[in-house]
Amino acid sequence: NAGVTQTPKFQVLKTGQSMTLQCAQDMNHEYMSWYRQDPGMGLRLIHYSVGAGITDQGEVPNGYNVSRSTTEDFPLRLLSAAPSQTSVYFCASSYSSWDRDNEQFFGPGTRLTVL
Amino acid sequence: GENVEQHPSTLSVQEGDSAVIKCTYSDSASNYFPWYKQELGKRPQLIIDIRSNVGEKKDQRIAVTLNKTAKHFSLHITETQPEDSAVYFCAASRGGLTGGGNKLTFGTGTQLKVEL
Numbered sequence: 001n002a003g004v005t006q007t008p009k010f011q012v013l014k015t016g017q018s019m020t021l022q023c024a025q026d027m028n029h030e031y032m033s034w035y036r037q038d039p040g041m042g043l044r045l046i047h048y049s050v051g052a053g054i055t056d057q058g059e060v061p062n063g064y065n066v067s068r069s070t071t072e073d074f075p076l077r078l079l080s081a082a083p084s085q086t087s088v089y090f091c092a093s094s095y096s097s098w099d100r101d102n103e104q105f106f107g108p109g110t111r112l113t114v115l
Numbered sequence: 116g117e118n119v120e121q122h123p124s125t126l127s128v129q130e131g132d133s134a135v136i137k138c139t140y141s142d143s144a145s146n147y148f149p150w151y152k153q154e155l156g157k158r159p160q161l162i163i164d165i166r167s168n169v170g171e172k173k174d175q176r177i178a179v180t181l182n183k184t185a186k187h188f189s190l191h192i193t194e195t196q197p198e199d200s201a202v203y204f205c206a207a208s209r210g211g212l213t214g215g216g217n218k219l220t221f222g223t224g225t226q227l228k229v230e231l
Contacts (some may be wrong), residue, residue, distance in 0.1 A: 031217045033218070033219075035221075040124075040223060040224075041223060042121075042204060042221040042222055042223040042224050043159070043204065043219075043221040044221070045218065045219070045220070048218055058218070059116070059220075090158060090159070094217045095217070096217055102147050102149075102164070102208075102217050103149070103161045103164065104149070104161070104217060104219060106158040106159050106160070107158065108157075108158050109158055
């Protein structure tokens with residue numbers, strides 16, 4: 001198993017540009033999520049999905065869109081990049097139901113800089 | 116929504132000593148409490164977790180305790196080693212309950228430094 005994979009590892013954007021961060025998992029997890037990590041602020045939830053075709057907002061969703069057309073993939077789109085979106089982005093996945101192991105597995109992260 | 120507070124933000128111990136990190140949560144419906152370790156430049160990795168139907172869980176040098184009444188849980192690391200140096204995050208969720216999936220709310224992290 002590859003686990004949770006993310007691409008790219010690094011990205012530099014100019015203000016106003018758009019891009020998509022890719023995330024995929026091969027563990028057949030129902031739940032997938034995107035977090036951003038900023039110094040001193042822990043990991044903050046951007047968007048999450050409990051299954052294909054179902055997405056919802058997390059704590060800091062503004063400026064980001066997601067879709068979940070398959071169980072495996074959960075891309076994150078930055079609509080018009082702003083310097084405030086400079087951060088490290090982590091994708092994570094897990095089983096949803098209480099009778100399964102709820103461990104969330106994280107991808108390696110994408111370090112994004114917006115100039 | 117859920118709010119998780121974590122203390123201390125930095126912790127320095129001598130090798131072989133114990134380290135304790137504490138977290139409080141606000142949502143009484145939270146029932147799953149994982150702890151993650153993150154080394155510099157790496158992804159967070161689960162080190163131990165506990166569910167609300169258990170008061171304590173141990174795994175070798177690591178233990179977690181949960182007090183549902185007071186809504187706080189703690190990570191205990193005994194016989195600390197230099198390789199324990201990292202940032203530790205606590206989190207809480209209504210894991211598995213209808214509608215929320217496994218939505219985690221994280222604390223702000225504790226930088227643990229184990230000195231020789």
